Amino acid sequence: MKNLIEVKNIKKNYGKKEAVKGISFNVQENEILGLLGPNGSGKTTTIGMLLGLLKPTSGQILINNLKLENHRIEILEMINFISPYIELPKKLTVKQNLNVYAKLYKVQNIKERIEYLSEKLRIKELLDSITGELSSGQKNRVSLAKALINEPRVLLLDEPTASLDPEVGDFVRTFLEEYKKEKKISVLLASHNMSEVTRLCKSVLMMKNGEIIDQGTPDDLITKHGRTNLEEVFLKLSRSKSEFN
Amino acid sequence: MSLTRIYGLFLRHFYLITRSFPRILDLVYWPTIQITLWGFISNFFATHTTYYNNAVGVILTCAILYDFLFRTSIGFNMLFLEEIWSRNFTNLFIAPMKIGEILTSLVITALIRSLIGLVPAVLLTSPLFGISILELGIFLFFLFLSLYIFGITLGILVSSGLLRFGPSFENIAWSTMFLLAPFGCIYYPIETLPEVFQKIAYILPLVYIFEEARNILINQTVDIENIYNAFIWNALYFTLSIILFYYSFNAAKNKGTLINMGE
Numbered sequence: 001m002k003n004l005i006e007v008k009n010i011k012k013n014y015g016k017k018e019a020v021k022g023i024s025f026n027v028q029e030n031e032i033l034g035l036l037g038p039n040g041s042g043k044t045t046t047i048g049m050l051l052g053l054l055k056p057t058s059g060q061i062l063i064n065n066l067k068l069e070n071h072r073i074e075i076l077e078m079i080n081f082i083s084p085y086i087e088l089p090k091k092l093t094v095k096q097n098l099n100v101y102a103k104l105y106k107v108q109n110i111k112e113r114i115e116y117l118s119e120k121l122r123i124k125e126l127l128d129s130i131t132g133e134l135s136s137g138q139k140n141r142v143s144l145a146k147a148l149i150n151e152p153r154v155l156l157l158d159e160p161t162a163s164l165d166p167e168v169g170d171f172v173r174t175f176l177e178e179y180k181k182e183k184k185i186s187v188l189l190a191s192h193n194m195s196e197v198t199r200l201c202k203s204v205l206m207m208k209n210g211e212i213i214d215q216g217t218p219d220d221l222i223t224k225h226g227r228t229n230l231e232e233v234f235l236k237l238s239r240s241k242s243e244f245n
Numbered sequence: 246m247s248l249t250r251i252y253g254l255f256l257r258h259f260y261l262i263t264r265s266f267p268r269i270l271d272l273v274y275w276p277t278i279q280i281t282l283w284g285f286i287s288n289f290f291a292t293h294t295t296y297y298n299n300a301v302g303v304i305l306t307c308a309i310l311y312d313f314l315f316r317t318s319i320g321f322n323m324l325f326l327e328e329i330w331s332r333n334f335t336n337l338f339i340a341p342m343k344i345g346e347i348l349t350s351l352v353i354t355a356l357i358r359s360l361i362g363l364v365p366a367v368l369l370t371s372p373l374f375g376i377s378i379l380e381l382g383i384f385l386f387f388l389f390l391s392l393y394i395f396g397i398t399l400g401i402l403v404s405s406g407l408l409r410f411g412p413s414f415e416n417i418a419w420s421t422m423f424l425l426a427p428f429g430c431i432y433y434p435i436e437t438l439p440e441v442f443q444k445i446a447y448i449l450p451l452v453y454i455f456e457e458a459r460n461i462l463i464n465q466t467v468d469i470e471n472i473y474n475a476f477i478w479n480a481l482y483f484t485l486s487i488i489l490f491y492y493s494f495n496a497a498k499n500k501g502t503l504i505n506m507g508e
Contacts, residue, residue, distance in 0.1 A: 014501060048504040051339045055498040076341035086335040089257060089327075096260045103253025104340040146336070 001028040003062075004154050004186035005050070010059030012045050012210075019045045021210040022059065027154075030184040032176075034197040034218075036230075037207030038238045043190045046207075047156050050188070051081055063154055077105065082147040083158035087139070090132025094123060094142050097131055098149060105150035117145040121175065137168035144172065148179070157189045161196060169193075173200060194231040204230070206237050213237055246349065250342050254350035258324055262358070272358060276312050276366040283308035284374040302376035303462045304432055307455055309367060309378055311431045314392040314451075315422050316359040321400025322407075322418040323358075324351045329412050338503050344494060348487070351404075352397050359396075381461055384472065391454050391475040394483055399425075401486040405493035411502050431455050450478040 005027035012020040020042040027033045035043050048054035050061060052072050061068040063075045088097045095114065102110040118124040121141045126134060131142060140160070147155060160176070161169040173196060180187055191197050197204060198218045206214040206221070214221060214237060218230050225233045262268050287304035328334045337347070370376050378385060399421050406414040428442060429451030435443055446452040457471035497503045 044504065045501070048501065051335075051504075053335065053338060053498065053503040054501055055495070073341045073343060076339060079339075081335075081339050083335070085332070087332040088336065089261065089331045089333050091264055091331075092257070092260050093264075096256075096264075100253050100257040100260070101336070101340065103256060104250050104337075104342060106247060106249050106341075 001030065003027065004029050004064055005033075005188065006060075006062040006065075007046075007050070008060040008062070010046070010049060010056040010061060012042075012049060012054060013057045019210050020049070020056075023207070023210075023212050024059075025205055025212065025215070027186040027188055029186055030180065031203075032180060032187040032189055032201045034201035034204040035188055035190040035207065036192075036194075036197060036204055036234055040209075041207040042210040043207055044158065045210075047081070047158055047188070047190060050156060051079070052076060077150065078152055079154040079156065080147040080150055080152040081156045081158070082143050082160050084140070084160075084162045085158070088131050088143060088146060090130070092131055093128050094131055094134075094145075095127040097142070098127075098145060101146050101149050107150055113149060113151075114145075117148055120179075121145050122171075136163050137165060140164055140168065140172065144175070151183070153183075153185055155185055155187045157187060157191070159191055159193075160189070161191075161193060169196070176200060194229065194234055198230045206234070208237065246343065246346055250340075250346045251350040251353070254337075254342070254347065255354050258327070258354045258358075261327070262361075269361065272316075272362040273365050276316065276362040277369060279312050280305065280309055280366040280370060281373065284370060284376070287376070288374060302370075302374070302378070302380065303459055305370060305374060305376050306378050306381065306462060307431050307458055309363070309370070310388060310392055310454065310458060311426075311429070312366070313359055313363050313389060314396045316362050317355055317393055317396025318399040318403075318422055319419075320355040320358040321351055321397055322403050324354055325400075325404045325407055326415060326418065329407070329415075335504065344491060348401065348490065351400075355397060355400060356393065359393075381458065384457070384461055384467060387472050388454050388458055388475075391450060391472070391479055394476075394479045395450050395454075398479065398483045398486045401483075401490050405486070405489045408490070408497045408502060409493040409500075425449065425451065428452070429455060434459065448478065450475040450482070453478070 003026040007023065007025050009022045009024050010020060011022045035046065037043050045054060049056050052068055064078060066075055068075055098114045099110060102113060107113050118127055121144055123141050123145060126138055126142065134142065161172050164172065177200060189197065189201060201218065203217050204215060204221060205212050216224065221233050222230060225236055227233045227236060284305050287302060290304055328337050367378055370378065381388065403418045403421055406417055428446040428449055430438065430446055435446055435452055435456060438446055453471040453475040457468060460466060460468055
């Protein structure tokens, strides 16, 4: 399988503080990689560097074999991002927002693309609604539609189901599974929802204090640490004083 | 440069303005109030001073020109702040837009915003005060262009600060024009300023623009050198502002401001 994301020994320092301490990993085509770690472990910084919002202090990021530092625009055309911490303009209707982003990503056949996504994500009846007046579950599906408007080959998800009720959360997870299988995209999923990670991710990276402290499939990690589920593994690793400290 | 992307970002702000009556009203309301107020002041001075008695519309014309500058600069900043307030900033900067495309789109949008406010106000001046800004003739275009460039330059400088320092720079966005106004010699000749202030005023394009507007209206002559000087200073400041914006963008990528701005 081809690696769509290649991260090679990236570091990020803020002054003397080392937020990310030289991590490396790959994400293959048609793979969802989980990025786990307690708050402040460097997950958001890592995603920020992959999105080109942060410049690594050292190291290299390649997306689809292109160096991010040299091909920022080409890479941004093929990736997208969703996070509960960012929103679409609240005063615009859903359709206007999707139309604006379709233009920013130079999407061909905008009408068909919006129709396809609104059908798949069950937001057809919301297209003329004001984005700011939607419920959080509806906003989440609209944000997902925006994140898929450019048919990304790489999708970065930062807690995509945070604050969603179980039904909507399950809908989003099922959608992501099917979409990944259909389009063979690479997904990097940062989440604190361990059952979500266990369900969606082929493999998992555990981060702490800016380092990768363990990695493997969810089952391997559970067996290796002698626990019954990924949440227990997470708690064990988060609370332990790692050998790197 | 992609016209589609430039249009896309323009569309985002166009939708925002056209969806909201209060926003349109806000764009028209302040220029109208401002110009009406200065219209009466202008009439008063025209009948009570000798300096203005041959040119009734001097103060009002300068007020209109200044308001255009103010609206352009604030308008540009507002477009940038709007993205921060709506927490859309990260979405914008992860879209495949070149910095030049973002700036171009905001420059065009800021012009349209300013004109929405200015045109109705200008139209009012003729029936209300018997004054037409068109008396400046063809040179009106050059004065407006010069002010537009300087307004955009100030907008880009403030946006650079927002990029570099984050939303805490917002207060500066509102006060830039007030800081420069005394040096701009908008309503009075440059000789009114103390000598030290005159030196500062001469390195700003504003003084040449407003001196020339007064010159045309009062003396009925045109001093091309004023217009030329205004453009030279504008070119210098505009170039510096673009360099600073790129520098701030890179600094923000190092410092992490871009990723925190959306949170």
